Amino acid sequence: QKEVEQDPGPLSVPEGAIVSLNCTYSNSAFQYFMWYRQYSRKGPELLMYTYSSGNKEDGRFTAQVDKSSKYISLFIRDSQPSDSATYLCAMSGVYNFNKFYFGSGTKLNVKP
Amino acid sequence: DAGVTQSPTHLIKTRGQQVTLRCSPKSGHDTVSWYQQALGQGPQFIFQYYEEEERQRGNFPDRFSGHQFPNYSSELNVNALLLGDSALYLCASSLPGQGGKTEAFFGQGTRLTVV
Numbered sequence: 001q002k003e004v005e006q007d008p009g010p011l012s013v014p015e016g017a018i019v020s021l022n023c024t025y026s027n028s029a030f031q032y033f034m035w036y037r038q039y040s041r042k043g044p045e046l047l048m049y050t051y052s053s054g055n056k057e058d059g060r061f062t063a064q065v066d067k068s069s070k071y072i073s074l075f076i077r078d079s080q081p082s083d084s085a086t087y088l089c090a091m092s093g094v095y096n097f098n099k100f101y102f103g104s105g106t107k108l109n110v111k112p
Numbered sequence: 113d114a115g116v117t118q119s120p121t122h123l124i125k126t127r128g129q130q131v132t133l134r135c136s137p138k139s140g141h142d143t144v145s146w147y148q149q150a151l152g153q154g155p156q157f158i159f160q161y162y163e164e165e166e167r168q169r170g171n172f173p174d175r176f177s178g179h180q181f182p183n184y185s186s187e188l189n190v191n192a193l194l195l196g197d198s199a200l201y202l203c204a205s206s207l208p209g210q211g212g213k214t215e216a217f218f219g220q221g222t223r224l225t226v227v
Contacts, residue, residue, distance in 0.1 A: 034215075042220055043220045046217065049215050
């Protein structure tokens with residue numbers, strides 16, 4: 001079993017839709033949770049960073065962490081064609097500085 | 113701010129050869145981590161360097177080795193290349209958990225093709 005599971009998609013939505021992306025994990029030691037966006041043949045770009053449980057909002061993006069269920073989500077409101085990319089969740093523990101465990105990524109396509 | 117820079121961007125090597133990839137971290141960052149991303153997969157942690165020493169290592173064989181220089185830049189070396197080493201190699205730089213934050217910024221990667 002992988003430590004981080006993520007549905008690979010692809011997920012196709014019309015412009016303006018609300019997008020929900022999710023990851024589950026098995027290691028209860030994870031405390032830091034990140035979402036990265038990766039365009040084709042580019043490096044991952046940090047979108048959201050959350051410590052422990054709770055919600056965090058930044059513009060059209062909202063990250064949620066439910067540690068009791070070992071489940072994290074990223075919501076994108078008013079999705080745009082420019083949001084079309086692969087979204088990677090990543091997480092790490094307190095004592096393993098910057099050793100991230102990534103999901104396999106969900107490919108999102110926002111249609112005009 | 114130049115961000116994280118990696119070189120070269122693309123590389124083609126033959127099985128059995130050796131390769132060296134290079135990374136310059138974001139200004140002010142002193143920790144460098146290397147990841148391997150196979151096509152259609154998420155990045156896999158190879159190792160991390162801080163204060164010129166390997167601090168953590170993922171599940172990669174000894175053919176993968178690295179180095180960090182006093183200016184915090186880093187190299188990833190892979191010996192005896194296999195076809196399965198073909199991947200995007202990503203460098204990430206960060207501060208070592210300062211203030212509880214572990215944000216890591218990635219470079220654009222080096223795409224290695226082994227033929």
